[in-house]
Amino acid sequence: MKRFxxxxxxxxxxxxxxxxxxxxxxxxxxxxxxxxxALAAEAGGLYHPIGQNEEPRAFCANHAYDVCNWLAPALQPKGTFCFACQFNRVIPNLNILGNTERWRKLEFAKHRLVYTILRLRLPVKNRQQDPQEGLVFDFLDDPPQGWPPIMTGHNNGVITIATKEADDAYREHMRVEMGEYYRTLLGHFRHEIGHYYWNVLIRDGGRLEQCRAMFGDDRADYQSALQKHYASAAPDNWREHYVSHYAMSHPWEDFAETWAHYFHIVSTLETALSYDMTIGPMVDGKPVLTHRNDPYLHMPFDDIIEAWLPLTYAVNSLNRSMGLADFYPFVLTAGVRAKLRFIHDVVREVQQTADQPFGLL
Structure with missing residues (x-):
């Protein structure tokens, strides 16, 4: 994230x-x-960006619920959704106590996801542009007792996030029960969008065979693979090839987990560089990696890893000094780095050719 x-x-x-x-x-x-x-108010609920030669803008329609601070496109009528909120299909039931705050947390995470999609210049289509597999978000409450609970997941462009995941106590309970190192709303979004981009960039992008060579054969029966995964103990050496235990379950999940970590890394590196943190090697007393090396667009993969590892060591140590869990409790072995490099190469390749929703990013 940039510094503002x-x-x-x-x-x-x-x-x-x-x-x-x-x-x-x-x-x-x-x-x-x-x-x-920063905005100056004008008549009719419009705002003008201070010191910028821009047309007056209106806030996203969801600004009225205090869940979105994005501006709708210029010259659009009041009540228009912003770029991020156009992908919403179902929001939580706001008549349920606490759901407005849960929705706010979901939107904060989703907007950070969309920020990264735009910064990486990745192609994305909504349901109007692609009625069959366009991206859409359903934030769903559990049904009445006796019905199966809502599960977070992805299906042909539909990303479902269980509203209850916005409750910190529930999410931490599930993290411990599932034996996970890390479980956050933003992590859910980044993982599920990995499934969306597997469809868009791998399956439909002519990269299936290269991906299978790296992550395994996705034609393996998914439900059987999950059942086997949960019924079996993990081998001692699983970290040599997988960024998380769950990544072992199926090639789709391996890709989505690795994709999520690529998002973690480039987003956090941008934040560190934006705040002028000295990370990585020094030459003549000056950092080799600076804010001019944009991890989203220009930084080579080896430089990203060279910057990321010392940053995680430092911040993990800071967290331990405060009695907190590690900031990044994962090991990027050579096998995991090879998979991250594959995703990096796909992203860089797509950046050269994809049509962009905004030309200035």
Whole structure:
């Protein structure tokens, strides 16, 4: 995530902020410029980005629920959804106590996901553009007792996130019960979008055989593979080839888990570089890797790994100093790095050819 500053007063502001804490200027995110803009109110519920030659803009329709601070496209009528919220199909039932706050948490995670999709210049289509497999999000509450609970997952462009995953206590309980090192809302989104991009970039992108050579044969029966996975003990050497235990279950899950970690890495590296953190090797007292090396678009894979490993060592140590769990409790062995490199190469290849929703990113 980039570092943002209020254009009105110079105060640091953050991606989810709706108002500057110092000068109280309203803030709105402009996805086509990847910029959080301080705004001046105009008539008719419109806002003008301060100090920018831009047309007046309206907030996303979901701004009324305090779950979105993105601006709708220029010259669109009030009540239009922003780029990120156009992918919503089902939101939580707001008549259920606590669901507005759960939805807010879901939207914060989803907007960070969409930020990364745009920064990586990945192709994405909504349900209007692709009625069969366009991306759509369903945030679903569990049905009445006696019916099967909602499970988070992906099916032909439909990403379902169980609303209960926005409850910290439930999510931590499931993390412990499933023996996971890491379980967050953002992690769910990044994993499930990996399945979407397996369809878009691998299956439909002419890369099936290369992917199978790296991750295994996806034609293996999925349900049988899951049953076998949960019924078997993990071998001692599983970390040599898999970023997580769950990645062992099926090639689809291996790809999605690795994809999620690629998103973790480039997003966190951008944050570190944006805050001028010195990471990686030094030459003549100066860092080799600087904010000019954009991990989303320009940084070579070897440089990404060279920066990522010392960053995780440092932040894991900081967390331990506070009595917290490790920030990044994973081991990137040579086998895992080979899979991450495959995803990196696919992303870089796609960046050269994909049509972009915004030309300025």
């Amino acid at each position: 500053t209020c254009q009105s007063c110079g105060q640091p502001v953050f991606f989810e902020n709706t108002r500057c804490n110092q000068c109280h200027a309203p803030l709105g995110y402009m996805p086509e410029a990847a910029n959080l803009a």
